[in-house]
Amino acid sequence: MMNSRKYLPPMGLLVAFEACARLQKFTSAAHELSLTQSAVSRQIRALEDIVGVALFVRERQAVRLTPAGEIYAAEIRQSLRDIGNSTLRIKASPGTGTLTLAILPTMGTRWLAPLLPSFVQRNPGVTLNLVTRLEPFNMEAHDVHAAFHYGAPEWPRAELDFLFEETIFPACSRDLKARYRFESARDVLRAPLLHLASRPHAWTQWFESQGIQGANVGGISIDQFATVTQAACAGLGVALLPEFLFRAEVERGELVSALDVRSRSQGNYYLACAASKAWYPPLKAFRQWIKEQTAAGMEPMKKPP
Template identity: 50%
Template sequence: MLAARRFVPSLALLTAFEAAARTSSVTAAAKELALTQSAVSRQIKMLEEQLGVELFRRQRQTIRLTGGGEAYAREIREALRKISAASLTVRTNPLGGTLNLAILPTFGTRWLALRLPGFLNSNPGITINLVTKLSPFDFRLEPIDAAIHFGSAEWPGGDLTLLRSETVIPACSPELRADCRFRKPADLRKVPLLHLTTRPKAWEQWFAMNGEPAQILPRMLFDQFATASQAAIAGMGVALLPQFLIEDELATGKLVAALDLPMTSSESYYLAWPQERENHPPLVAFRTWLVAETAADR
């Protein structure tokens, strides 16, 4: 580790390089950093000498990244972003009680957000930062401590604990149900079926469960539940939606079950985290609370 530090340039050199790489101009970088052009040029030259690599090609008054410089700039930009995020985190919560949590958007807004105040009130020293992620990612490349995951019990390089299962129903507007007078599963084939891109086989599974042969189904594609549910409310078709995420719409009559044929999803909700964060105190507290909060739904 000590030997490797010889190859770690100072933050001042890296900042000057990143600004010049991003703006393609020493002048613009100097203005952004409130330095002189000669100071920025000197810092870039020092960085090149330390690395033993030419990062820019100089042509009269312009600079252009070399191939190696371009790759290095991408890595350094991401590293500076992480340093900035870490600095902001420790500044806003100097006790270190911060949990960076990736959430699924509808689960986060419709279920988790309603319950988070209870957790925060019970754990006043913890701050939770939320970021939306629609699919699994590499924890090694993201400054995230844990993630809400829907799918199978798998996350490369991570551990998981089961949170809850879900039941989906074919939901539509009351006007569409009244107009179409659905009586049996096959009747739904007469209207557009609203599909979620993250669950491409959900409708086929629902029809198969109800004795209908699998076949190509007319579809509209949506990447989020919120958009699909709004399309269903507007009468654009029938959507397979998790019942626990549309309780308000069902209670107010904005959505109704096209047919009373619910289906338990083959996949479930999990909390995932990188193995090295297993004992991170805010994660331990949040995991314990979340498992207890979802116990009745398992």
């Protein structure tokens, strides 16, 4: 950082350059910045002298970016956006900062949300922002500090904290169970199967774990756990559900276990933390807190009827 400071142009020059690059006219940029056109032109000349290359091609009625200017403009625009976001965060949370978490929809609403008041109470100066993401993404580009992840321990440019394993069970309505009278895993093949789109091989893996190879596992594909669960409650078919997320439906009798069988999922749950932000105090506090929440493991669900 110390070596790069000598390459930092004055902020006013960068702001003027971004406006000119976006508007493609010095006069329009001057109006936006409440400056004269000649003042803006001098600022661009000064910036070109600093970087040592032409950033604009001057034409009679307008200007356009050179190839070098196009690249520089994109990078400067992102840098100015980052500075603005940092300023907004510290204004919103002058005490200890803002923590942005990416959550998995059903896990976030059913498991994490009820726990979060404990974290907020322990860290009253931290402002939480929650966004929904289903797949790994570039946390740096989206200004996210950490993300909940299900699957293999793989996430580029992230540190992964193991949270817990997942236990699943075949769930259905009471009426459907009574209709098919399941006694073995092979009996489940006679019923309609409900598939979660993000876990297309879950049923195949489950039948293999029950000693059934090459099973024909056709059925209905649904893209959200919430919809899969409602379909199972309505008697549309049998769904493989994580027991820690759907205790309430079992306790209310809306769902029952098609068979008294528990099995481990192929994936586990992790907290993926942006490696470059591991030093950030709110993130460090959250990592410690979430480890405490999962240290004892997930409590087994009461045996479904």
